Amino acid sequence: MSFKQVLSQPHAVSHFQSVLARGRLAHAYVFCGPDGVGKALFARELVKTLLCSGRSDKETSPDACDQCESCKAVDSGDNPDLFWITLDYKVIKIEAIRELERLAVLKPHGARRRVFVIEDAERMNAEAANCLLKTLEEPPRGVVILLTATSLARLPRTIVSRCQVVRFQPIEPATLKKLIKKNLDVFKEGDSDGDSYKEALEWLAGASCGSMGWAARLVKEEAVTRRKKLFDRLSSLHMDDNFLVSQEVLDWCPYNKDEGLEGRRARLRIWMCLMLEFYRDVLLCKVGADELGLFNMDYRDKIAAKARQLSERTVEEIMGEINSSLDGLRRNANINLLVENMFTRIARLEANTYGAS
Numbered sequence: 001m002s003f004k005q006v007l008s009q010p011h012a013v014s015h016f017q018s019v020l021a022r023g024r025l026a027h028a029y030v031f032c033g034p035d036g037v038g039k040a041l042f043a044r045e046l047v048k049t050l051l052c053s054g055r056s057d058k059e060t061s062p063d064a065c066d067q068c069e070s071c072k073a074v075d076s077g078d079n080p081d082l083f084w085i086t087l088d089y090k091v092i093k094i095e096a097i098r099e100l101e102r103l104a105v106l107k108p109h110g111a112r113r114r115v116f117v118i119e120d121a122e123r124m125n126a127e128a129a130n131c132l133l134k135t136l137e138e139p140p141r142g143v144v145i146l147l148t149a150t151s152l153a154r155l156p157r158t159i160v161s162r163c164q165v166v167r168f169q170p171i172e173p174a175t176l177k178k179l180i181k182k183n184l185d186v187f188k189e190g191d192s193d194g195d196s197y198k199e200a201l202e203w204l205a206g207a208s209c210g211s212m213g214w215a216a217r218l219v220k221e222e223a224v225t226r227r228k229k230l231f232d233r234l235s236s237l238h239m240d241d242n243f244l245v246s247q248e249v250l251d252w253c254p255y256n257k258d259e260g261l262e263g264r265r266a267r268l269r270i271w272m273c274l275m276l277e278f279y280r281d282v283l284l285c286k287v288g289a290d291e292l293g294l295f296n297m298d299y300r301d302k303i304a305a306k307a308r309q310l311s312e313r314t315v316e317e318i319m320g321e322i323n324s325s326l327d328g329l330r331r332n333a334n335i336n337l338l339v340e341n342m343f344t345r346i347a348r349l350e351a352n353t354y355g356a357s
C-alpha cells in the first residue's frame with residue numbers, strides 16, 4: 001500500500017500532497033480525530049514517503065515507492081530512522097520520550113530525516129509531555145514528529161501550539177463499505193450478491209459510525225450474528241426466560257487475562273448499546289416517526305410489533321434502565337449481577353404493560 005491508496009482521509013492526503021509539492025513540511029503534526037478512522041495508518045504511509053529512498057522525484061512526489069529497503073523496513077517495523085511509540089501500557093511515560101529525545105539529535109541512518117510517531121499522545125503523563133515540549137521547542141534538523149490524538153483538548157496547549165493540526169474525519173459510509181469488504185475476512189469471503197450479506201454490510205457500516213476500527217471490533221465480537229440473536233430474544237422477552245438471555249449475553253463477554261475486567265466491560269457495553277438502539281427504534285415507531293430512519297431497518301416488523309405491545313412510557317423506562325446499567329458499568333458494578341438485574345427489570349416492565357397502548 002502507498003500514500004495514494006489511503007482511501008479514508010482524502011482531506012489529509014491532499015493536504016500533504018500540497019505540503020510536499022511546495023516543500024513546506026513542518027517539524028511537528030497532530031493528527032486529531034475519532035478512534036479507528038485511519039490516523040495511524042495514514043501516519044505510516046506518510047512516514048514511508050518521508051523516508052523512501054526510491055521515489056522518482058524525491059522532494060515533491062507524495063508517494064512512496066513501496067519497494068525500496070526503507071519502505072519495506074517501515075512496513076516491518078524496523079526502519080532505524082523511525083521511532084514509533086505505541087500504547088503498550090495505559091500511560092506513555094517519560095522514559096519513552098527521553099529515548100525520543102536521545103535519538104532525535106543523532107544523524108539519520110539512510111534517509112535525510114528521522115521520524116517519530118507518538119500514537120495516542122493524550123496518554124502521555126505530565127512529565128512525558130514536558131519532556132516532549134523541549135524537543136518541540138528546539139527541534140533538531142531533519143526531525144519530524146507526528147502525534148495522533150482523539151481530542152486536542154486532552155493534549156497540553158503548549159504542545160498543540162507547536163504542532164500543525166490535521167483533522168481526521170469519520171469515514172464516509174460508501175468508503176467505509178469498500179474498506180470493510182476489502183479488509184474484513186467475513187466480508188471478503190461472503191457472497192456479496194446475497195441479501196444477508198448486503199444487510200449485514202449496511203448495518204455494520206451504519207453501526208460503525210465512520211470508524212473502520214470500530215467495524216473491525218464489531219466483526220471480531222461477532223456482532224453481526226449476535227445482534228440478531230439478541231434482537232430475536234428482545235422481540236419475545238418473557239419473565240421466565242430473562243435468566244437465559246442474561247447468561248447468553250454474559251457468555252459473549254468472557255474474561256480475558258490480557259484485557260482484564262475492562263475488556264469484559266467494553267464487550268458488555270457493545271451489547272447494551274445495541275439494546276438501546278433497539279428500544280430507540282421501538283420508540284420512534286411508537287411515536288410514528290420511524291420514517292426518520294431506524295437504526296435496524298431489517299428488524300422493522302419486529303420493532304413495529306414491539307411498539308404495538310408496549311406503552312411509550314414503558315419504552316422510556318426500559319431505555320432508562322439500560323442507561324442506568326451503563327452508568328453502573330462505568331462505576332465498576334459487578335458485571336453478572338448488573339446484567340441479570342437489567343434483564344429482570346426489563347422483562348418485568350414489559351410484562352406489566354402488555355396490552356397497554
Ligand SMILES: [Zn+2]
Nearest residue numbers: 052065068071
Ligand atoms: Zn521507497
